[in-house]
Amino acid sequence: MIPQDLHSDRLSPVFAALADPTRRAILARLSSGEASVTELSEPFKMSLPAISKHLKVLERAGLITRGREAQWRPCKLDAGPLKDASDWVEHYRRFWEASLDRLDDYLKELQRKEKQNESPQ
């Protein structure tokens, strides 16, 4: 459940990118398809340079890619790192859920034994 692998360096910029609500909203918009910087800036009342800054953070984290060919350089979601981040969080949660599942079983076992000891031979 806790593989000692390469996640650490790759995930840190992803979590940092996801810490910002504007960037999360940009990712959500991109999940329905490619968009230009202008299109992405529309819902936010933000300047293009401000949006570009957010896009750079997302790009560095590997969460989006920018088209090279088209003049409007569309942004595209790359869900790979997002899935890694999601898996990591899932591990963290599952770790505790698994302990609590085992606690539940253990409590049942203890109470069953207690009852057996109380009942007459």
Place this chain on the structure above:
Amino acid sequence: MNHPNNAVTGEDFIISRTFNAPRDLVWKVWTEPAHIGKWMNPFGGEMSFAKMDFRSGGMAHYYMATPDGGKMWGLVKYLEIAQPEKVVQIQSFADAEGNIISHPMSATWPKEMHSTAAFTEQDGKTTITITWRPYNATEVEQQTFDGARPGMTQGWTGSLDQLEVYLKEMQA
């Protein structure tokens, strides 16, 4: 498995669970090393305490055996123990010598987590609510926690379901 009472409120990460057992028993099993070793290792393997000083201001140093044959060491500093209501502690990953180390899977995950386990009893059932937040976190550690936290319950996009669907398709 679905535990609907797990939620993120404010800045914390919370897990809650109700057990069909009286609080005195749950407290005992939660706090006594001989009992803890029987359930706390999520891998189901061995768990053993190198040190256990269960009192406010005390600490514990333990390991859990992992499926790959390794040992995952942890360190706990007990800040407050209020029997049978709550245990407040600082939780860290550690090495065998008891030095605090980074999370094995994320170098920027907060090295110290403030964790409160609260115990309430109703009708013979006991609810444990565990709350986590970063402790003494650097800016990067806090950012990592802030980035991970929304994903802990509702996905990073909150009400925007499309991304969830997309991720599910990816995993299919």
